[in-house]
Amino acid sequence: MDRLSKDEMALWHAWKRASEVVRARIVEETAAGASAPLSDPDFGVLTRVAEDGGGVLRQNQLAESMGWHRSRLSHHLTRMEQRGLIARRPVDDGVEVRITDAGRALVTQTRPLHAAAVRRHLLKPIGKAGQADFLAALERLLAAHEGRNG
Template identity: 60%
Template structure:
């Protein structure tokens, strides 16, 4: 297989740098305002939005693209901070957002929205947003 040429490598590096920079900036804005880490916010958002406050742990792992052991360790830390609880149910475990987790998620949601706008959407000219969305959807699939 042939290595990437200079132009291809530059595009790859630009993609990686941009994606990471935007992700880090959004996460920093949320953490500064709420104390939630990027993974904390991801867990709370998925459990709240996909499961209405309760979601099976294996479904959560799949939705985040995380290995079950990584998620389990992170959930333990979140439970110690009072953000979630885990409840054994028939054939598995459900992750339940606590009142404290729900409150912090509610505070973080508008901060997340503003940060995504400021660090990503505002940088994409409106005339190109549909094209960028389409391209990103192709890459994701």
């Protein structure tokens, strides 16, 4: 068969539209409540450095956790560094990314806004009962494309 069935096409379009709309609403609400401009990628960097690294994270670990190419991350970090949200320094075999006080303050302020938006636009519509199945389906999808079980 060289084309998607009607049901397959409906699933494909629903997944694309739902992921675009839900993500856009979460990003929009999170940004609207922040005291300073903070993009979704900024928030992703800051939360990973603050939470996963305890305030410091190797740049290559950060790139891997975000699923970004190292050059894309480097360019983004340069812009964040210019805004005073992170600082970088060379270390043995790499670069260390540190969250600044300004970055920590912004992510602390933004985290509850983000959580409320995720709950409102993703978790509530799925319902408590559907969350485990949805997570399992997404993990299978990722595993198939990240070289695990696929």
